Amino acid sequence: MAQKSILITGCSSGIGHDAAHGLAARGWRVFATCRQEADCERLRAAGLESFALDYADEASIGAAVDEALSRTGGTLDALYNNGAFGCPGAVEDLPRGALREIFETNFFGVHDLTNRVIPVMRAQGHGRIVNCSSVLGLVPMKWRAAYVSTKYALEGLTDTLRLEMRDTPIKVILIEPGPVTSKIRVNSIPHFEKWIDWQASPRAQQYRDSLLKRLYESRGPDAFELPPSAVTKKLAHALDSPRPRARYYVTTPTYVMGALRRLLPTSALDWVIAKG
Incomplete structure (x- = not known):
C-alpha cells in the first residue's frame, strides 16, 4: 500500500509537534x-x-x-487542523480587534484550509479531516472568552460539516483535549499584552490576583494534565479506525465536563465551573 499522507498545522511545539513525530513513527x-x-x-x-x-x-x-499536493502527486489522505492561540482577558476588556485577530487564525483559517482540501479528498474517494477543539469548546471558563468563542464556533462548523459529508467518503472528526502540556499559555502572553489594558479595567485587582499569576508565574502542571502524546494516541485512532468516532475526549476534565454539560442545568454547571 502507498504511504498515507497527512498535513498538520501548528507543529512548532506541543500537540502538533508530538503529532507530527508520532504519526511519522507510525508510518505516515x-x-x-x-x-x-x-x-x-x-x-x-x-x-x-x-x-x-x-x-x-x-x-x-x-x-x-x-x-x-506537489509532493504527493495531487493526493492527501488526512488533514489535522491543530494550530491555534489564546488571548486571555475578561470579555468586557476584549477589543474588537482582538477577536478579529484570534478568529482569523483559530476559525477562519481552519475553514479556508479545510475547504481547499475537500475537493482533493472528493476526487480521490477518501479522506479524514480532524479538527482539534478543546474542553473549552464544550464549556466556558473565565478569562478565556476569545479562545472559548473560537472553539465553540469550530465545534459548530465541524458538526455541520460532518453531517454534510455523510454522503461522501470523507470522515470529519473532533478531538477535544483538556489540560495538555504545551506552550499555549506562554504563547498567549504577547496577545494579552497587545490587546488587554488590564490596568484600566474595573477588574484590575482580579487580574492581579488571578490571571497575571497564571500567565507570568511558573506554577507547575495543571491538575490532570497529560503529555501531548495522549492526544496523538487519540488522533491515530481517529485516522486509522474504519469507523472513527465523531468526538474523542482527552484528559479527565474533558470527560467530566462533557458529562456534566449533559446532566446539569446551566446554573448548576456554572457553579461547578466557577468553583474551579
Whole structure:
C-alpha cells in the first residue's frame, strides 16, 4: 500500500509537534507546518517534511496546500487542523480587534484550509479531516472568552460539516483535549499584552490576583494534565479506525465536563465551573 499522507498545522511545539513525530513513527508521510520558517527549519533538521502555513494569511494557506499536493502527486489522505492561540482577558476588556485577530487564525483559517482540501479528498474517494477543539469548546471558563468563542464556533462548523459529508467518503472528526502540556499559555502572553489594558479595567485587582499569576508565574502542571502524546494516541485512532468516532475526549476534565454539560442545568454547571 502507498504511504498515507497527512498535513498538520501548528507543529512548532506541543500537540502538533508530538503529532507530527508520532504519526511519522507510525508510518505516515507527515507535512508538518508552522507559522514561522525558523520552526520549519528545526523540524526539517529533525527529519520531517516541513513548510510554512499561517492560518491568518490566505496566500500562505494556498501555497502550503499546493506544496503538499506537489509532493504527493495531487493526493492527501488526512488533514489535522491543530494550530491555534489564546488571548486571555475578561470579555468586557476584549477589543474588537482582538477577536478579529484570534478568529482569523483559530476559525477562519481552519475553514479556508479545510475547504481547499475537500475537493482533493472528493476526487480521490477518501479522506479524514480532524479538527482539534478543546474542553473549552464544550464549556466556558473565565478569562478565556476569545479562545472559548473560537472553539465553540469550530465545534459548530465541524458538526455541520460532518453531517454534510455523510454522503461522501470523507470522515470529519473532533478531538477535544483538556489540560495538555504545551506552550499555549506562554504563547498567549504577547496577545494579552497587545490587546488587554488590564490596568484600566474595573477588574484590575482580579487580574492581579488571578490571571497575571497564571500567565507570568511558573506554577507547575495543571491538575490532570497529560503529555501531548495522549492526544496523538487519540488522533491515530481517529485516522486509522474504519469507523472513527465523531468526538474523542482527552484528559479527565474533558470527560467530566462533557458529562456534566449533559446532566446539569446551566446554573448548576456554572457553579461547578466557577468553583474551579
